[in-house]
Amino acid sequence: MAKVTKKQAKDALEKGIKNVTEDDLKTVFNKRDEIEEKFKGNGPLGKFIADLKILFSIIQDYISGEYREIPWYSIAAIVAALLYVLNPFDLIPDFIPVVGYVDDALVVAACLVLVRQDLHNYADWKKKNT
Secondary structure, X not given: XXXXXXXHHHHHHHHHHHHOOHHHHHHHHHOHHHHHHHHOOOOOOHHHHHHHHHHHHHXXXXXXXXXXXXXXXXXXXXXXXXXXHHOOOOOOOXXXXXXXXXXXXXXXXXXXXXXXXXXXXXXXXXXXXX
């Protein structure tokens, strides 16, 4: 069974970031239910369900124009990570039970590390504006 390293996950994320477009932002948002379904349960993605909610919230506020105090690079990282989760044929194909989501979890974790400060800034903004 192929093992995925943190470096491979980070490299996959970096590659995805370079290719993200505004249309990808809308694609991810429109496929929210499908993405959320992959995070449900006790699999490798399950521990990121709370993070997923904040990622979708920031995407929604970015699309609506309500929150633009985040670099495009960070938005692209979030979208790239979620597109990666959506892709069933990534480093480890998703159809392999349980193990198929390990690489997805590593990519999401790499994304969260990369955008940590931007997520904190967004959470502070959200508290002040709700």
